[in-house]
Amino acid sequence: MTTKRKALPKGIAAGEFDKAIKELKTILGGENVVVDESRLAPYNKIMMPVPNEQHAPSAAITPDSVEQIQSVLKVLNKYKIPVYPISTGKNLGYGSAAPVQRGQIVMDLRRMNKIISVDPDLCTALVEPGVTYQQLYDYLQEKKLPLWFSCPAPSAIAGPLGNMVDRGVGYTPYGEHFLFSCGMEVVMANSEVLRTGMGSMPNSNTWQVFKWGYGPTLDGIFTQSNYGIVTKMGMWLMPAPPDFRPFSIQYPEETDITKIVEALRPLRIAMVIPNAVVIAHALWEAPCTPVKRADYYTGPGAIPDEAVARIRKDHNIGAWNVYAALYGTKETNDANWKIIEAVAAGTGGKIVTRENSTSKALDYRFDLMKGKPNLGEFGLYNWRGGGGSIWFAPVSQAKGSETLKQMKMAKDILAKYGFDYVGEFIVGWRDMHHVIDLLYDRSDEEQTRKANACYDELLHTFAKEGYGMYRANTAFAEKVAATYGPVKRSVEKKLKKALDPNNILAPGRCGISL
Amino acid sequence: MDRRNFIKSLTASGVLGASPMASQAAGELFNTGAAKPVLIVGQSGLPQAAELVARLGQVFAAAGIKQLQVMASSSELARYGDVTALLDRVPGGRVIGVMDDAAGVIFQELAAARGAACVLSTHHRFGAEEARHCCSSVGLESSIVWSDPLPAHAERISRLYAGTLGGQASAPGPHAAATPGAGSGAPASLVSFLINT
Numbered sequence: 001m002t003t004k005r006k007a008l009p010k011g012i013a014a015g016e017f018d019k020a021i022k023e024l025k026t027i028l029g030g031e032n033v034v035v036d037e038s039r040l041a042p043y044n045k046i047m048m049p050v051p052n053e054q055h056a057p058s059a060a061i062t063p064d065s066v067e068q069i070q071s072v073l074k075v076l077n078k079y080k081i082p083v084y085p086i087s088t089g090k091n092l093g094y095g096s097a098a099p100v101q102r103g104q105i106v107m108d109l110r111r112m113n114k115i116i117s118v119d120p121d122l123c124t125a126l127v128e129p130g131v132t133y134q135q136l137y138d139y140l141q142e143k144k145l146p147l148w149f150s151c152p153a154p155s156a157i158a159g160p161l162g163n164m165v166d167r168g169v170g171y172t173p174y175g176e177h178f179l180f181s182c183g184m185e186v187v188m189a190n191s192e193v194l195r196t197g198m199g200s201m202p203n204s205n206t207w208q209v210f211k212w213g214y215g216p217t218l219d220g221i222f223t224q225s226n227y228g229i230v231t232k233m234g235m236w237l238m239p240a241p242p243d244f245r246p247f248s249i250q251y252p253e254e255t256d257i258t259k260i261v262e263a264l265r266p267l268r269i270a271m272v273i274p275n276a277v278v279i280a281h282a283l284w285e286a287p288c289t290p291v292k293r294a295d296y297y298t299g300p301g302a303i304p305d306e307a308v309a310r311i312r313k314d315h316n317i318g319a320w321n322v323y324a325a326l327y328g329t330k331e332t333n334d335a336n337w338k339i340i341e342a343v344a345a346g347t348g349g350k351i352v353t354r355e356n357s358t359s360k361a362l363d364y365r366f367d368l369m370k371g372k373p374n375l376g377e378f379g380l381y382n383w384r385g386g387g388g389s390i391w392f393a394p395v396s397q398a399k400g401s402e403t404l405k406q407m408k409m410a411k412d413i414l415a416k417y418g419f420d421y422v423g424e425f426i427v428g429w430r431d432m433h434h435v436i437d438l439l440y441d442r443s444d445e446e447q448t449r450k451a452n453a454c455y456d457e458l459l460h461t462f463a464k465e466g467y468g469m470y471r472a473n474t475a476f477a478e479k480v481a482a483t484y485g486p487v488k489r490s491v492e493k494k495l496k497k498a499l500d501p502n503n504i505l506a507p508g509r510c511g512i513s514l
Numbered sequence: 515m516d517r518r519n520f521i522k523s524l525t526a527s528g529v530l531g532a533s534p535m536a537s538q539a540a541g542e543l544f545n546t547g548a549a550k551p552v553l554i555v556g557q558s559g560l561p562q563a564a565e566l567v568a569r570l571g572q573v574f575a576a577a578g579i580k581q582l583q584v585m586a587s588s589s590e591l592a593r594y595g596d597v598t599a600l601l602d603r604v605p606g607g608r609v610i611g612v613m614d615d616a617a618g619v620i621f622q623e624l625a626a627a628r629g630a631a632c633v634l635s636t637h638h639r640f641g642a643e644e645a646r647h648c649c650s651s652v653g654l655e656s657s658i659v660w661s662d663p664l665p666a667h668a669e670r671i672s673r674l675y676a677g678t679l680g681g682q683a684s685a686p687g688p689h690a691a692a693t694p695g696a697g698s699g700a701p702a703s704l705v706s707f708l709i710n711t
Contacts, residue, residue, distance in 0.1 A: 037652050038631050038652045039629075040652075041626075041632050041633060041652050042625075042629070042631055042632070046619075062629075088627065090627075110627065157624060290588075373594070374592075374593075375592045375593070378616040379616050380616070381618075382615050382616045382703070385702070385703025386639070387618065387619055387703075387705065441637075441639070444648070
């Protein structure tokens, strides 16, 4: 007798699915194979402006070892059932824990949550997928190790492995997370276990210190892909600097963004400012201050500039708010601080430090710049009410001229659908991530439909201008992948065929499938 | 009775929580850890949340559902340690949260990270005269939306949760005294949810 299920993997009959589930229970134990609808609720989509059923999982499994994953993959290959691995599944605006396609089994790796090693001399760590930033922070505090890591804004509940694999970014000098990873362990679809870089060599003790090994460097193909399940990751930790000097610079006009970027880029490239500089628009700052939209505007459409100006005046918020920090000794920071003061004075900015501000936004930003996890940025969900959010994140050159152009394009499209421009530019070494939080009421069907259409138009309009996404919400994976052209996709497909011929690892993730 | 019909029966005017069938279905669907008190976590500083928590308390008491109430500040509900401490109070039990959207996402995601399932979630939007509710539940393909006039909105939603928990429905007491929409007068938004921990 077969069980009636609401979601099944594509092309899999209920009877076959039940047989597979039975075998998975033998491997993992019944309590680690979830098919009951109510217990599957944590794996339903949250921040995707599409109907629930499009991303409904058929089951969830929680293995606790590499050996269990190997055995699971043998069963899934036998039945050709797709699995969607997640580490903590908390990259909310980029998708959450829900599978990319309906019916995929979610492989939740949260029980694999060991901090395997931390080397305080070499400043490295080796972690499993279920480790959260909060857990790592608590570990370092408990051991009194003067080491920092970089984390993204939803840090307390997210984890370093998942964020690195998704090529996420943070706010310390180690903020480009993939760049500061060193060595992966990957379970391949055929159950082989690959260790990248020096990890392939028996008895090597350099897995976490030398990235490249010999021959092609493979780590990159396991990020934003579905070629294997990453079960361990090495990461570099930053020695806590003797002097940490975070600051904000507020600018009064939206058009100031051009000169801000032109002034800060040289400092960033020369590493006078060693961390990613965030340039947050007033409407990113306001909800985290906190300010409520409805206290200023309740009419139709996007919030008018006049209301934004009132918010800024009432709450002492800049049109743009720069966040960065100096990391060094008192002597080096004293010297570099003079450069920051000169840049602020020369560009018409006002420097804000913790001593002269009580803003909650300032607090959470300053904590993030020293890798202290917090949940301050969740305040964005209160801006509009209804708590819906999709992150639209095109990349651009770190040039002032790009910023105004991108902001105007985004603002016009958002306004067409009645949404506000809530954006920030994150200045990397030579690029910028322009992150726009498309905030909508996810309890409102019409707004949800509009959010979907708006994202679609943003995506295609930006792509026409040559601006590609650095990350994308799961619901738009296929469309974003398509903007990168056919040759890249063809190569990705060939790799998929070679490494996962049964197409069982998250088919559709980042648009890769057979 | 399937879940959709169950929730519909609860949200339909006049039959909310009064159907023995609904209570029976609720018991089958959600009745885990029924002997333990339900923890109701409300966000302080939000008049609409205070009103709903108060009404939940009254309706649960009338329905014979044991409960504990905690009001937590927005700062507490944004801190990892404080939220996990709240969840630690009810292992294997039920939590109802009444808070703003940001706190609601944090609370539900931290619960999910521990394997706890949110089985019922409702967004509430408060206008000048009425509250709009949008309810999602396990087993519902799509959300159910309805509106109530402000003086009565907390009544129906409280009965929905009581019915979902499988309590014995009985005549509730008088309405809570809190004034809906008090504060800035601007439209407000809340989320309430039921989690099996």
